[in-house]
Amino acid sequence: MAEKVNITAGRVAEFKCPQGKSQDFLRDLKSPWLAVRVTASGAKSFVFEAKLNGRGIREVIGSTSAWTIDAARQVANEKKTLVDRGADPRQLRRDAVKAEEAKEAEQQQRALRVADVWPIYLKEGKPRRKEKWKPRYAADLEKAAASGGEKKKRGEGVTKPGPLFPLMERRLAELDQDVIRDWYALERKRGATQAARALAMFAGFLSWCSTRREYRGLVDRDAAKASELQDMLPAKKVRTDALEVAQLPAWFKAIEELRNRTAAAYLVALLLTGARREEMAAIKRVGDVDWRWDRLTLPDKVGTTRTIPLAPHLKSLFKSIPEVPGNPFLFALPGTTDKRISDPRSAHATVLKAAEIGHCTIHGLRRSFALFAEAAGAPAGAIAQIMGHRPSAVSDRYKPRSVDMLRPYLAQIEAFILETGGVRSNRKPTSESAPNGVVVPLTRAVGRR
Template sequence: MANKINFTKAMIEGLPLPEQGKRIDFHDTKTLGLQVRVSSNGTRTFSVLRRIHGRLERVTLGRYPALTIEQARRKAAEINADIANSVNPAEVKRGRKAELTFSELFGEYLERHSKPNKKTWAQDESQFHSYLRATLGPKKISAINRSSVASIHSSITKAGQATTANRVKALVSSIFGWAISAGLWHTNPATGIKHNKEQSRDRFIQGDELPRFFRALADEQNSSMRDFFLLSLLTGARRANVLAMRWEDISLDRAEWRLRTTKNGTPQTVTLSPQAIQILRDRLPLEPTVFVFPGRGKTGHLAEPKKGWQRILSRAGLGDLRIHDLRRTLGSWQAKQGASLAIIGKSLNHKSQNTTAIYARLDLDPVRDSVNAATSAMMVAGGLTPDMGVVKFNRSRG
């Protein structure tokens, strides 16, 4: 074989450069198949060239001097050992190149599983971009192990977001679980990671906070945002359901809103209080529209109320309140007015009374009444008459 030399630092660095656009291969006398390819611009690249099953295969190792001669010889020896054990390293490497990155796997999961089957698919997308894209996204899925996922879970937990850490871990587990069922992968690196202990959140709008909250709503210039938060409070419905509220599902005469599907998989009829009915009557469109809160995005309805929520919280001085706490607020005020756990659970469409039990510990008042009484009580506590006649809301369309 031509151009056989003993690879040394001085020898490799002194190799002649070929003509412009050409390359020259030099073969090591000590290690079977090891060669260095010299290009006209001076780049020197180690590789192993071997005939495997009658086919000449090249496996690139890396560039000199980032990869030293000794490192190149060790890698070449490992490849030679694989070949001796009937493993084709070139085929293995080609398989790795074809392997999905985690970002690519998530894209498959989102389009093929999450969007068709989960009403909360947008939350999956948000969590991926917030917590996983930068850390796991570029990695091949074979490079992601339990330690990788545990590290992310731990860092989110240390940042004071124990519940979020659990949700992110659950998303990773769901992605890999789907990949296994779809035949795209064979192991789940999220398996076996200890779950953070979670505490039930019991935050709701207190009586002395309601006046500030309602005045902040009254000052909101975007009527869609204001009405969205008011209906979220007055119906106790989940954010996703209120965002996607359809006119065809509402009966103003019967004061009912029929939810075709909900988070727990069952339909629900939501009682509409007189205050909720008034908001809906004020929103009746001049031209037919599908959604109560139409939007310009892909869904056709309002998609993300976070900025409006932050404006209202800032005006009200209620920095620790979440949108989901509006749902909890209705249940809490039902408990204050004496509603039974069964009534609260029915109005909020809870499957389990254990979920509903959180409202019982918020107040020890006797249990007797339901949604309309709670709504009226909130209006009065907030400085409004039950028909919202004290603080006038700006009804201009936002």
């Protein structure tokens, strides 16, 4: 080891790396654990040298151009004190860097806004036991958080911000029941039902965040479920709107007079199958309708899809729907290649007005099917399976019926609805016995005369 010298500025300036060596050291006499290291390239730095547990350690203090000699000596002395206590200054420095990085990462995490995480939720979040969001609900999630200001697709003006938009700029860490309560109090003035649905959406978002390691410590999972907040929600109304048996003839007569024949067929299809509106609208002419084996595959809310029989009248009705070139949907919009019927409410309002029938929603047609199916004598398990309901009893849960086993029941239900509504069938006027022994009246002719 080279002889120690009193390091001065002049000696540092004159110190050079010998030819053929990669580095050399100028060690200090005043602070024996301080040295100047010079490399073959001429770079010079102050370094700390000592022995810890019998092994030499070395750590760079800093460049000689940035540090004074006295400051380097002071740091070297402090590090020697740590070594004398059995601590490794290198490890302490690494620990300090990690702590600082962790602190910075925590600050960045705590600065995360709902808007930063919401797109990830839309992409990766999903209901339990499902592969992904249903398209309609995914669109509702996007719309609820939208900033608005876009030109309306229908009518004049621009869209309004979604009910969840005020929460998008909030930090996850500040979302508590007070913040959610104040937001909801304002939103329900715009619309109580819409605000309540948005609250349920946001509760799902918070629950999802609580399952993710990176967000778990930032959110209060129950912030949107506080008892005080639940007391502010509107009372849930059980909808019971449905067509009555006596109203069926007038309803079918008004359907026959509806100018939009695609909408007319769509409304009849809802009544004859009990399908949800989006399930029926999503049907594609090729693939979903099995014309040979009389089967109909529907997207399902409970499962991925469900397949039901294609009853005779409905099959005839489907065949009467004009095909839109290049558009795969059965209920396609004319002049489009990828659009389908989306809002049949105006068409149904026209039907209800012409038939002089009071309030009945599109979903009310689904309730109507359930009521008429029961009146037709079909078993509850078969009705639930056709409609895509979860089994309501253990016995039904463990005996799912095949499509062919459902076929007589759906034919029975269709015949009851059409016969009651005064609609004729193109089948021969014979009768057949249903699986439960009930004699099923058959329809008279397609269309009303």
